[in-house]
Amino acid sequence: MPLVLSVQDLQQKEKQKDMERRIHVYSDPNEDLEDDLLPEYDFSKTKPNPYAERALRRRAIILERDIAEVFTTSEQVNKALRALIESVPTRARQEQAA
Numbered sequence: 001m002p003l004v005l006s007v008q009d010l011q012q013k014e015k016q017k018d019m020e021r022r023i024h025v026y027s028d029p030n031e032d033l034e035d036d037l038l039p040e041y042d043f044s045k046t047k048p049n050p051y052a053e054r055a056l057r058r059r060a061i062i063l064e065r066d067i068a069e070v071f072t073t074s075e076q077v078n079k080a081l082r083a084l085i086e087s088v089p090t091r092a093r094q095e096q097a098a
Contacts, residue, residue, distance in 0.1 A: 009060035 063071065071077045 007060075009055075009058050012055065013060070 061077065063077070071080060
């Protein structure tokens, strides 16, 4: 059974997919959504979520059991991946980025 490095990220992705499905199923593109809001709902003072950008940068990586037994923390995985990236010739990295 694979190890999930960030269960929280997977749960967030599932919630996002579910919300997108609901929006797709229940929303009518021709319908004006503002008409559905009651007058007592005032969103004029809302602020952006200060944690949203950080959450979007995180990724969930699923490791196979044999790999998870060797790399038990995300720090270990990141260190190994960074070493692998550094071992790849610069030209190959540039071609992959393009």
